[in-house]
Amino acid sequence: MNCDWIRQRMDAYVDNELPEAEAAEFEAHMRSCAACANAALEQTRLKLATRTAGQRFTPPAEFLQRMEQNLRPQSAKPSWRLLRWPVALPVAMAAALLLAVLLIANFQHRRAAYAELADLHVTTLASANPVDVISEDRHTVKPWFAGRIPFTFDLPELKDTGFELSGGRVVYLQHSPGAQLLYTLRKHRLSVFIFQDGQAWPGMMTGASSELSFHMESWSHSGLRYVIVGDVSDADIHSLAELLRKVARQ
Amino acid sequence: MAEPTTDTGTFEELTLPLLARLYNLARWLTQDAVEAEELVQESCMKALRGFGSYRQGTNFSAWIYRIMRNTFLTSRAGLKHTTISLDDEESDVPEPATVGTPETALLASFDQQAIQGALEELPLHFREIILLCDVEEMSYQAISDALGIPIGTVMSRLSRARRAMRAQLAGMPNSPRPRSASR
């Protein structure tokens, strides 16, 4: 491989579009050619810098609100969206969803933000593709969010805890983007929501809540609001919360 | 880096999470806050009407971006770009970059405002392909779908766009110009 061969494939290499065999040859060349290695490093840096610089414009909140209303005319009672879900849902699940609808409708009355999160959690469980990044590896999931949400967070090591990470996705709550992470514990699923803490959170409080079939725990740390929602015991939710708090403090 | 194309859902489920990103792209296309809002709104309406033609499971952001750029290019603001965008790039084989060109000497850390300024100065079709590839992190296949051009053209246009951007960066003072600061 000569340097021209490398330079012709520089874009494809940095964009992760080179076929595996060519990428291997590319990397082999870089180990012996400092000029090409530098060029690849420099182009990677430019790509990363462009990614940040290109995320320049944030839509005004009123605009997002208007668009959401246009796209979701029934947003006044989001729980009923659950009823439009795939007919193929197993009967047991459909029954559970109906129950959840009723519970959420009741719950919402008191705590709008929690209810919306419970709604998001139920939506996720019923979805055919619940997560956008599918991975058990926190080192894959965390960087996936970079650039998709305006903050970063750390995820705990789960070895020997019984919890497993299934993946994550970007969610919107009251027009703010945040992260939803899906965990499983003994076949039960839990959602961890992370948002920027702020004025968008009226009625959001710290502490545990277990009035309904979903158990929740919420806290705030370093400007981030964490909420865990799931149908496991308070103690189980609390132990996941402890793991998250521990890694956030490090 | 290419995300799995497993986009399925109702129109609102697919569109709502993309609104902020569509708006960002619309601002880069129109270079105007009011026009960007109108563009996103009109594009979403068109996309909703045409949602039947979206194939579930394919890349939704590529699909909706294609609608948005077509909406923009056929708008009054966009029409003035079409003449410069439709250049003869397909016949223009990019010369291989050789080792030791001034471009690769640009190892300095990249200044965010300098990059934004350089992007602003690029012709529309260069600006958009860099945004789709580097900011939206679309695969070449998704870019090919979004722009309606073959993958070979994606690669040659991207290479030309990056060279143009490096030329901008190399020729530009590090301090932001007043024009880009006022936007």
Ligand SMILES: [Zn+2]
């Ligand atoms: Zn070399």
